[in-house]
Amino acid sequence: MHVDAHADVNDEMFGERETHGTVFRRAYEEGLINPAKTYQIGLRGTGYSAEDFSEAAGWGFQHFPAHELWHKPLANLGAEIRRDIGDIPTYISYDIDSLDPAYAPGTGTPEIGGLTTPQSLELIRSLKGLNIVGCDLVEVSPPYDTTGNTALTGANLLYEMLCVLPGVTYR
Ligand SMILES: [Mn+2]
Incomplete structure (x- = not known):
């Protein structure tokens, strides 16, 4: 599960094949992920x-563009994805720029029209029960985070992901 404004499926960036914008193409090419069970949310x-x-x-990735999620609670989307995934080992990669820059401006490639903080919490909390084997929170950029609020939001989203790991009984 990949929550991000960007699909990160470029072949190259600035002449490099291994970059933050090429990760999901490499993972697809190398057979590291199941494309039919790859969900990109907030594009x-x-x-x-x-x-x-x-x-x-076309590879099978399931896309949920941000504009289709505006003004909607995300608990239902999370529950749908949870049912679709079943017991398959699941990795969550969470890019802070999936959020609207109003909530998380401290990042390198902000895009307007993103998720709200409450939607992010709904989405993560609805994943409880998945066989989550790992997670990350990427792209907080301290030089752009002049108030520190983006780091605060990122840390809390990561905490929320830790709370839905298997075996954690926080809620
Ligand atoms: Mn991004």
Whole structure:
């Protein structure tokens, strides 16, 4: 499960194949992920090419663009995905720029029209019960985080993910 404004499926960035924007293409090519069980949530923005999103959808990635999620609670989406995944070992990669810059401006590639903080909490909390084997929270950039609020939000989202790991009985 990949929550991000960006699909991170470029072939290269600045001449490099291994970058923060090529991760999911490499993972797909190397067979590290099941494309039919890869969920990209919060996608939006200008992108790098017209194929930014359509090519990965062709591999089987399931896309939930931000504009389809505006004004909606995300607990239902999380529950749907949970049912679809079943017991398969699941990794969550959470990019802080999935949130709207109003909530998390301290990041390198902000995109307007993103998720709210409450939607993020709903989404993560609805994943309890999945066989989560790992998670990350990426792209908080201290030089852009002039108030420290983005780091605060990132730390809390990571804490929420730890709370839904298997065996944790916090809630
Ligand atoms: Mn991103």
